[in-house]
Amino acid sequence: MHPITRRHLLRGAAATAGALALPGVGRAAAAAPAVAAAHADPPHRWVGAGPFTHVHDPSGPARHRYLNDHTLIKASGRWHLFSIVGDSAPPGDSPDSSAEVTFAHASAPDPYGPWTPHADALSVDRSYFGEEHLWAPCVVEAGGTFWMFYAAGGRGGAAINLATSTDLFTWTRVPSGPLFRGIAARDPMVLRIADAWVMYYTELSAPHGRHIVSVRRSTDLLNWSAPETVFTDATTDTTPSVTESPCVVERDGWYYLFIGPRGGYEGTDVFASRDPFRFGLDGYAGHVPGHAVEVVSDGQDWYASAAGWFRQGLYVAPLDWRDTPPPWQSADNPVAAPDVEGRLTVFALDAGDRSMLRRVQLDPESDTWSQWETFGGPAGAVPTLSRNVNGRLEVFSLAPGGANLHHRVQRPDGGWHDWEEFGGPAGAAPAVAQGGDGRLEVFAPAPGGTSLARRRQRSPGSLTWDAWDGAFGGPVGAPPVVAANADGRLEVFALTPGGAAIHHRWQEAPGGAWAAWSAFGTAAGAAPRVARDGTGRLTVVAIAPSGLAAFHRRQSVPSGGWGDWQHLYGWSAAAPALAPSADGRLEAFALSPGGARLGHRWHADTGGTWAPGEEFGESGVPLAGTPAAATDATGRLHVFAVTPDGRIRTRVQERPSGGWRPWAAFGERLVAPLRSGSPAY
Incomplete structure (x- = not known):
């Protein structure tokens, strides 16, 4: 008989299991009476x-x-x-x-x-x-x-x-x-x-x-x-x-x-x-x-x-x-997106007071940037971003401790409206996407992941929003992710409590009613990610329990069914970051646990075949979390990553869909080096 080793016990492939509880079925509902009674006064x-x-x-x-x-x-x-x-x-x-x-x-x-x-x-x-x-x-x-x-x-x-x-x-x-x-x-x-x-x-x-x-x-x-x-x-x-x-x-x-x-x-x-x-x-x-x-x-x-x-x-x-559940962090740190004028804009949290910082790309051709400026805060998590149908950038932020959500909308002239209350309390900064009807939809977990709520713009580009739907789903084991199908129907993916499975729910028509939650397969160790490539097909990536591997699953046709789960990376700290290059081919970036190695793979063709990949990190420079990637007005991808001491490093494509320049410092301001996908304290 061979001895059992820790390596053997960590080896295995993820499998389909579990079920996402429907609205009204919370964590305590599944507990036996003896346990439920024990949760009386005082609470844990x-x-x-x-x-x-x-x-x-x-x-x-x-x-x-x-x-x-x-x-x-x-x-x-x-x-x-x-x-x-x-x-x-x-x-x-x-x-x-x-x-x-x-x-x-x-x-x-x-x-x-x-x-x-x-x-x-x-x-x-x-x-x-x-x-x-x-x-x-x-x-x-x-x-x-x-x-x-x-x-x-x-x-x-x-x-x-x-x-x-x-x-x-x-x-x-x-x-x-x-x-x-x-x-x-x-x-x-x-x-x-x-x-x-x-x-x-x-x-x-x-x-x-x-x-x-x-x-x-x-x-x-x-x-x-x-x-x-x-x-x-x-x-x-x-x-x-x-x-x-x-x-x-x-x-x-x-x-x-x-x-x-x-x-x-x-x-x-x-x-x-x-x-x-x-x-x-x-x-x-x-x-x-x-x-x-x-x-x-x-x-x-x-x-x-x-x-x-x-x-x-x-x-x-x-x-x-x-006394309250700690909120989750965004899986991206920092975050970036084009503003109403097409200028790439980066947001991060200050290392000292956790105020929100903003930096804007002034000239994409020369890649010159503004200085860091305070944009609000303090914040309880890295914000999430989305663009309205008219191109205006919208920022969604979580207050310290998850007390409330706030948002701030860009004006048509490039300036910004004041911060406004958006709801709460919440367990994370929300996931946001624009549907086929042009309206933004927001999805946020309650503190502790006990439920999942949804909110939608009243009309495309509107400054007003419908009331929250607090019974959209849940409980969840991590913040959800959302993306638009090629036909404009939104699709939400959520991890079940304990990571037993990923489930998804989608609109039956752009801007329309939602189908019931359905099993999407694979036990997972953290929140998944999703992105759409140039063919219109969605790809979902997730890490296995323990993080010993990352897997991906791609739509077989745009807005249609799904292929099987396939291996993408070895050890990964979180689900790899995904971003499409100018030609529509996806690029993926995966950080190893501990942050010593950053892997990079990309679609070798429009059929979704992944190239073998390369070491993408900077020699001897560990990272504190999975990097974020965004495209500027020239079509070049920018990757932003934070080191354990709070310094942002960036790497930019030489040309759209081309090779990469060396890593470079991105300003002198120190930002909070938050670990991807972890709760924030």
């Missing part, structure tokens, strides 16, 4: 985090290394870190997890450091009951002894092992061998609940079954009960694992389960429950934009730590307990 808190600070790098002068699943414990006034450690792979690639055979050890006076590295805490012992790797340590203290639980597969299958120490430096395995074995048992996390020790861990419901979080109980940390299932993922058995690194904490009588990768490789969802042995999608309580997240408190402040294959070391952020 909403959870967020950020920004993450890089606090510890295990690399040496000539050796780039990563940390992955880890644990933090405070003893004798000092924090200790124990973690999977390994050699980093080339940018954009994942390492071989079967080579993870040691646990790194470091200590610090504070979670933010400075961290002092120590000798490795434990190394694999292949003579110890077939141990072949070391994964996901968890350390607790009891009776003057430190207990390290860890996952160690081998010829006997997945196993949870135990080593003990009296000083956190010297560790000895218990002579009796594995505590228990499972189908895919790994990532143990142990805490005390009432009069028992409780271990949460990643598991499968059956061979090739669903991904679950299991729990076992013990009174002595050595003998553990039979497993119980506390969380079952909504996706099918063919998807990559999305119940890894379970971490449970208690606050004010509520238990919070942190699991991932969800929302991409570098994402962790949070679920709340009064019952620590029962969690579900109905208890969704927020998101932390990090991988293998661990949550700790020093008795006063709460912290989230993160690591992962695509980062070098440990990151720490303040954990944020909120």
Whole structure:
């Protein structure tokens, strides 16, 4: 029997599953009575985090290394870190997890450091009951002894092992061998609940079954009960694992389960429950934009730590307990579109006060730009843009915390009307598109994604709007996307809660009634994207759960049926950005988790065949999120990307549909480096 590895468990193709709930069927409606009753007074808190600070790098002068699943414990006034450690792979690639055979050890006076590295805490012992790797340590203290639980597969299958120490430096395995074995048992996390020790861990419901979080109980940390299932993922058995690194904490009588990768490789969802042995999608309580997240408190402040294959070391952020759901970010950062005079206009958020910034292309031929100017704000997310039937640009913005939506419309002379209230509260800046009848239509999720609302212009180019339709759909697991078919009918795509599937809904005639929601297929790890090419056909792109690949699906005929899902990229942080070149061929840009590699592919012909692609990023310059792309008045594409320090970089086509100039700085103003698709805090 071959040992189970993390690589094997992340491998798989996305499959069709799930259903988008109809209006009136909210998250709580699917809950059992016991859970519904437990959600009485007081309500759970909403959870967020950020920004993450890089606090510890295990690399040496000539050796780039990563940390992955880890644990933090405070003893004798000092924090200790124990973690999977390994050699980093080339940018954009994942390492071989079967080579993870040691646990790194470091200590610090504070979670933010400075961290002092120590000798490795434990190394694999292949003579110890077939141990072949070391994964996901968890350390607790009891009776003057430190207990390290860890996952160690081998010829006997997945196993949870135990080593003990009296000083956190010297560790000895218990002579009796594995505590228990499972189908895919790994990532143990142990805490005390009432009069028992409780271990949460990643598991499968059956061979090739669903991904679950299991729990076992013990009174002595050595003998553990039979497993119980506390969380079952909504996706099918063919998807990559999305119940890894379970971490449970208690606050004010509520238990919070942190699991991932969800929302991409570098994402962790949070679920709340009064019952620590029962969690579900109905208890969704927020998101932390990090991988293998661990949550700790020093008795006063709460912290989230993160690591992962695509980062070098440990990151720490303040954990944020909120009364309201944190809003999602736009998948684009910054955003750009032509204004009424055809001038390309870029909008971003200031790194300091999160005011909205605007910059205008003054001369497309020489590619000269205005200085950055303040356009409004502060804002809670990057805005979304659309053009009216008369060419006037319209900007839609989310207030801080998702309190309200606002919009601002360009005048015919190129100036701007004042900002106006547009509705709210909302869970994200809205998706906007112009339909075949010339009217703009706006689609926005409620806070927490509990429902999806729609609003339409009263007439083409009008400054007045119809009332909101709050029962357009939902709940949703990410903000929707919308595009116009070749015949002008709008089509909306939305991710179901938990990422089990993408569903879509379309107009039956331009400006007319809407068909019912229908399954569009594929479990997905984050919000999809959609664009129309020069043939009039739509293409939808999405990432698989965990972000290990990006897929695309294209209409077989304009405004018609759809082809099959096909592979487009390997590891991707979010759905690739799509933009048509002047000749109508789509170009796609995909960022790897961690931002080290930016891939570029394009239609080699009008039939939708994708060219093999190329490395498009700037050597040695990581990016903080998937770039945005827009076309100027000459027909050349511009790509805008933000680095982790908040600097915008841009790359422009030499000529329409042609090659590309080198990367260049885009102004000196620092902007907020928001991670694509993540909630904003």
